[in-house]
Amino acid sequence: MSAPIRVEVDGLGKDFVGPDGRFTAVRDQTFAIDGGTRIGLIGESGSGKSTLARMIAGLATPTRGTVHVDGRDVHRLLATRAGRTEHWRAVQMVAQDTTSSFDPRRTLRDAVATPAVRLCGLTTVEANRRVDETLAFLSLPAALADRRPSDLSGGQRQRFALARALVVRPRLLVCDEVVSALDVSVQGTILNLLKNYSLEFGAAMLFVSHGLPATAFVSTSLMVMRAGAVVESGPVESVVTAPAHPYTRQLIAAYRGTPMAVAS
């Protein structure tokens, strides 16, 4: 188990400039994520969850504010080669599966092994062993790795996308709707695997989802987002049983009678 990560989000905000002027997708947010915590970031469509998550991961440039990982400014870090290696070794993000999650011209093994070689400095042999371990962890048959991405089902491809992120053993994994496109039984399996990863490696997780139940199952705390701002956050138990914000109450009510009720 590596040193637990500390992520500090400070006044982080993003505007998009569109045809009808400036639009604030994320209003200056401040919070921290500690190693070992699993945060469910929930909220309605368009509330800015993906934008916030992408800025935290370092894939989107903030308009305002900073993200520090272990005390270092992420966007400054990403400007140098050494900084990129350091950052992406610590932080990885997986998004909802699309057919373009993988380069159609390369094998899946190549895609999964590359980050291990480049970021962890493994040799090809070591990287391939690491790939096999990771695939086994995600219950993926190693034989599938020699296929082309287009040969796989959406669910298999999504697991490979997770493998590509987990192969470097990140200390923060950001998951944006990683299971939304999968059927419910597979959703549970994958979320549990991710929870196990977090427990085993002490990694922090950020699960972005507009669905409450599945996220709440595997999270330690919840953040509820609305119109670009986090309106409520806290341990899953307290947010679910005693929601403070009317919007959260509305969200919880919508899920009454679902597995969420069992979870709490």
Next chain:
Amino acid sequence: MSVPTAVVVASPRPRRAIRSETTRWLLAVPAAVVVLVAIVGPALAPYDPTRVIGPPGREPFGRYALGTDSAGLDVLSRVLVATRTNLLIALAVVLAATLVGLVLGAAIGMNESRRGPLGTLARAVNRFVDLFTAVPAVIVGLVAVAFFGGTVTVLVVVIAVVLAPIQVRLVRTEVLRVRGEAYLEAARMAGFSELRLTVRHVLPNSWGAVSENMPVIFGMAVVLTAALGFIGVGLPRPTPEWGSMISLGASDAATGRWWAAAFPALALIVTVAAASALGTALRARRA
């Protein structure tokens, strides 16, 4: 239960995809023949293509297989040697235009939506390329040949400059498409720089469309070379070249001696058609 009434909305019938492997190979045959002629043709030429070898205006299919032109040069020998010249020029143009297309197209496509000086530069270059598309080849040709003289190098550069914008725009379009693909973000998270990313993922995934367009550029280059030769800003006479041969032979054609212009024209048409067929074969590969 309702039976759907036949409301058939007229839709343009999609062009039938060429499915058979055999058809694809057959489509590549004319191009192979033309290339073969360019390679072995000059060695088979019966006479020196730049020397007077007989009386002017001799009819074809006699002592001189394709006749002689108004100066008494052998038309067959000239067509054979010109095939190599015209093909080499067009080939060099295709390579140069595609290379420029890959470099500029990728540079523009990867940077144009960026903030800061790099983005501004990319957008400026893009505008400049668009502007260049509007410049007529003939004017560029006239000016360049006047300045630098009619050599193969000058011709190649001039025609490549005229045609490169097509490849630049095509590459840019492909790059913009690939740039939005999720795997690029994954490659970024593997620590690749934007340049490495472009070389590793963006260009290989753009190459299909670009290579399919190469025969099209080739055909255009053949036509432009001949056009410049026709108006007299190509290679100096009597260098065998289809365009100048056609223009020289055209005056004879008016008096019934059609061969000096017709055979180079036929070679030109066959070459352009062969390139077009090859393009079709390449595109059919992906369909």
